[in-house]
Amino acid sequence: LEDVILVTAAELGERKIINLLINHFRKAPHQAVPFGDDVAGIYINSKQIAILKTDTLVGKTDIPPTMTLKHAARKAVVMNVSDFASKGVRPLAVLVSLTIPRHYSKSDINEIGAGLEAGAKEYDTYIIGGDTGEGIDLTISLMVFGITSLDSLVLRKGAQIDDIIAVTGMFGKTRAGLQIMMNDLQVTESWKKPLIESVLMPKARLQEGLALVKEQLITSSIDSSDGLAISLHELKNHSGLGMAITAIPIAQEVMFFSQEYEMNPEELALFGGEEYELVLTVRPENWIRANNVVRRFGGCLIPIGKVIKEFRVILTTNHSKRDIPIRGWEHFKAG
């Protein structure tokens, strides 16, 4: 019956649309990474795997006010590199497919070029080709390519019971920053800046991801671009194990912001999205080494819970125990 009634893309939402599409596709005999992980991958010989990833930034939905085209183009690179970071794969080359509205100026186009190059340079990769066409809206679609080997590939699947769940940074800043930008909120300057910066100049944790995977210190990993809650559910679903969270990693600026605007800081940290931290699992015996690896790059690994047998994502505090729902930013569902 559902097929007869006119169900729209907006009602279906991103995840159901993806499932509809995937149902049409044969599985490649040499496919090395299952659908639904951060990247795609196929064997190119018995030992090596080509890793490929595409992600698109759309003008209408992905560029908030005061974000320049240079910021947006750089962010398109960061979005894609972040997925490579989560798998510990070096991005060797990037292709760019652009649709550009007719009225864009020459300086708009130069900004896009400069932003793409800024992102590529920052992560030590190169733009080697692409395609440009006219479109009603700006779309910046990137494709990233890299190579890895089977024994060094870390997936969303792989967590083991008692693994420590950890993140590479604190959460909630992007959602708070977006609210400031969208509603032109007046906030204390000292903590306004990092919140806005998290939207305009997000960072991918590439060096951290590469080093952690190279030294075989993590059992599973995902980037947090869909939000912390969804990332935890993905690690749960891929591993078949539960995630018990004891501390939500809320950024200090987000605490300030939510106090001033009477918002729930946990909401901002769990269900935000567009953040590019790694969410990963570490065997307890590897914890100190893993933490040292991340410190090498000026960051730190923040433990937020542990992997359990019970197939749920739960938040346990001194007083209570409750499920963290699957909720986060999803294309089509916003606005």
Added chain:
Amino acid sequence: LEDVILVTAAELGERKIINLLINHFRKAPHQAVPFGDDVAGIYINSKQIAILKTDTLVGKTDIPPTMTLKHAARKAVVMNVSDFASKGVRPLAVLVSLTIPRHYSKSDINEIGAGLEAGAKEYDTYIIGGDTGEGIDLTISLMVFGITSLDSLVLRKGAQIDDIIAVTGMFGKTRAGLQIMMNDLQVTESWKKPLIESVLMPKARLQEGLALVKEQLITSSIDSSDGLAISLHELKNHSGLGMAITAIPIAQEVMFFSQEYEMNPEELALFGGEEYELVLTVRPENWIRANNVVRRFGGCLIPIGKVIKEFRVILTTNHSKRDIPIRGWEHFKAG
């Protein structure tokens, strides 16, 4: 001064926009294919080259009336595979990045999935990943991956003096078919069908390209998606040699059509675009073998001229000799 005046994307056109962008990008140290060829490529070791390609189909500009979404999605695959065909590289895997308008129905999405899979299956390749988001207009951006070796890579560069210039099919059908569809022209049924078919169900010459390159029978090659005239100019510019054309390969249906509507059939064949034949150069001593290879797949290789020293693309007939201008379909310039 040009930077101060507001020049728009529409005024610049596709080629100038691409040049503006490329100026920002560093060249990868391991880049194996120069910017401006049909595909991009980087060395993955001293012998092998990863070949990558992206091309985007845009709803507004690329889907004429009566073309279904299934046709459009399949065509997005053909567009990309055709570039691989021209280099003789097998497409091993495909990624798809979609932007879909909110109002699209579930059956629209299923049509897109079915069209993508139809194209992939036809060319014996697989869709292994992708990305879906909301957009104002439909965009189907594909990325294709393959592997080749340096000694078997055929580029736009490489033609030698006295090489025979050849094509894998006759030209003008797509332009004529589009005119019939856009203006709902009434034409004789028997030759209407192949003209419409060339728009709705274009074919990439993958088997021909793979076999010609594998048997080392061609010196340079390009796909004709920007039109025959532009393809010839590209082979000229990349080789540094001229192209003397003695016969324009005009399809018989196009002769009928242009007679009925008093159009110039040469115009339709030279400056059409959206056709996916190969335009290539063959050493005279390899001609018979090359022709036999293409016949194996039910086609034939049509000689249209030869490579000359004089750096021009000229059309020589019994009575005259004139330059073929650089003109063809270009994004932003249409409409």
